[in-house]
Amino acid sequence: MKKDKKTFKKSEVMILVTITFIISLLLGFCLGNIKNLLSFNFFSISNSAQYQDKNLKNFVKNYNYIIDNYYKKVDKEKLIDSAISGMMESLDDPYSVYMDKEESSSFNISLDGEYKGLGVQIAKDTEKKAMLILYVFKDSPADKAGLKVGDYITELNNKSIADKTPAQFSNAVLNSNKTKFEVTILRDEKEEKITVNKSNVVINSVVSETYERNNKKIGYLYISIFANNTVSQFEKELRKLEKNKIDSLIIDVRSNTGGHLVSVEAILEKLLKRNQVTYQIQVGKRTKKYHGMSDSNKKYEIVLLGNGDSASASEILISSLMENYDCKFFGEKTYGKGTVQEMVTMTNGQQYKITTKKWLTPKGNWVNDTKGIKPTDEVKLDKKYNETHKDEDDNQLQAAIKYLESK
Numbered sequence: 005m006k007k008d009k010k011t012f013k014k015s016e017v018m019i020l021v022t023i024t025f026i027i028s029l030l031l032g033f034c035l036g037n038i039k040n041l042l043s044f045n046f047f048s049i050s051n052s053a054q055y056q057d058k059n060l061k062n063f064v065k066n067y068n069y070i071i072d073n074y075y076k077k078v079d080k081e082k083l084i085d086s087a088i089s090g091m092m093e094s095l096d097d098p099y100s101v102y103m104d105k106e107e108s109s110s111f112n113i114s115l116d117g118e119y120k121g122l123g124v125q126i127a128k129d130t131e132k133k134a135m136l137i138l139y140v141f142k143d144s145p146a147d148k149a150g151l152k153v154g155d156y157i158t159e160l161n162n163k164s165i166a167d168k169t170p171a172q173f174s175n176a177v178l179n180s181n182k183t184k185f186e187v188t189i190l191r192d193e194k195e196e197k198i199t200v201n202k203s204n205v206v207i208n209s210v211v212s213e214t215y216e217r218n219n220k221k222i223g224y225l226y227i228s229i230f231a232n233n234t235v236s237q238f239e240k241e242l243r244k245l246e247k248n249k250i251d252s253l254i255i256d257v258r259s260n261t262g263g264h265l266v267s268v269e270a271i272l273e274k275l276l277k278r279n280q281v282t283y284q285i286q287v288g289k290r291t292k293k294y295h296g297m298s299d300s301n302k303k304y305e306i307v308l309l310g311n312g313d314s315a316s317a318s319e320i321l322i323s324s325l326m327e328n329y330d331c332k333f334f335g336e337k338t339y340g341k342g343t344v345q346e347m348v349t350m351t352n353g354q355q356y357k358i359t360t361k362k363w364l365t366p367k368g369n370w371v372n373d374t375k376g377i378k379p380t381d382e383v384k385l386d387k388k389y390n391e392t393h394k395d396e397d398d399n400q401l402q403a404a405i406k407y408l409e410s411k
Contacts, residue, residue: 063087081352092356099345102356106171109178114207115263117233121177122146122185123205126157126170133166134158134190135173141205149200151189158195159188177202209234212241214248217409223250223304224401230263230317235270252408253302255321256309256401258335262316265344265363272324273297275306280328281366283320285344291364301329305411307404308333310379315339322377323365333379334404342372381407 089102113119123144126135134156213224223245272282276296344361
């Protein structure tokens with residue numbers, strides 16, 4: 005029995021011919037360009053004007069010329085790093101900066117809110133050629149070992165640190181596989197060696213206190229930075245104060261230079277109602293408003309403390325509460341930083357910050373540069389406080405307390 009022979013209509017034949025023709029063209033195009041596709045990379049792009057502008061082509065041309073003609077071997081990674089650093093400098097923006105590994109590490113630690121180390125904040129004393137301990141984190145390895153504010157660290161594991169920067173000292177600890185460090189300190193001009201165990205350190209960026217005056221409880225919250233863990237610490241300390249039935253609240257952001265925008269945003273969301281604007285972000289001609297998330301405002305009065313080092317996220321908090329709550333602000337004019345930066349991490353792990361946005365107050369004001377935010381009650385800090393660091397000598401804090409106890 006014969007099988008039926010398959011036949012095609014004339015129209016079907018024409019369709020098949022057309023499809024075959026199109027496939028042939030596509031295959032020809034791909035085969036003709038496969039070499040270029042396989043060799044595709046950053047520098048080969050520069051040979052085609054359709055992919056690169058003339059400035060970038062000029063950069064790549066000179067990059068290749070330096071690599072090929074410099075009389076010594078060139079570190080390509082270092083060359084690119086220097087080029088990016090130069091680009092950041094050319095922007096003439098103090099907040100758009102390239103950071104080396106040491107700077108990146110210190111910056112990320114402060115914003116992460118925790119790290120594995122000793123638990124001290126230090127600064128270089130050029131006269132003593134030592135690291136001065138400015139702050140010891142509570143319950144940190146340094147605190148448990150007995151290190152104190154005012155101590156001078158002169159040696160790390162019996163090696164002088166006279167030529168080290170604070171970042172280099174910190175990274176020597178952070179990047180080491182050792183778990184124990186011997187630090188040589190000067191205390192009251194006497195040398196002493198102390199062993200410190202390296203372990204996890206949580207940076208407490210929020211501190212609370214209650215002051216009782218004239219049968220009134222005045223809550224106090226100090227925020228040192230807006231880190232990843234600041235919001236949870238703020239909530240915990242505020243709940244503790246409210247449980248203590250405070251009549252009013254002082255929020256202190258003196259010398260708080262900023263931090264994560266999302267952290268201050270989350271704090272303001274809890275303090276302001278849904279219909280209240282917390283701040284605004286401007287990108288080009290577009291502006292976006294952000295709002296509170298609370299069902300009601302706080303019933304107690306809020307007073308603010310700030311100074312010339314209160315910047316960025318701190319200024320967002322101050323301006324938002326002043327324009328929504330009509331809060332009193334004691335202290336000195338703030339720094340004046342009305343821009344937002346993004347951190348960019350490159351493939352080699354290096355990072356740079358670049359300004360990408362402007363932020364505005366709820367009413368649309370820009371506090372950038374010399375403007376800052378002026379206090380409702382200007383109070384210059386008494387020099388005595390810098391010597392004693394006692395609350396009773398903090399005349400800015402006392403002015404806020406005096407105002408609230410008289411209400």
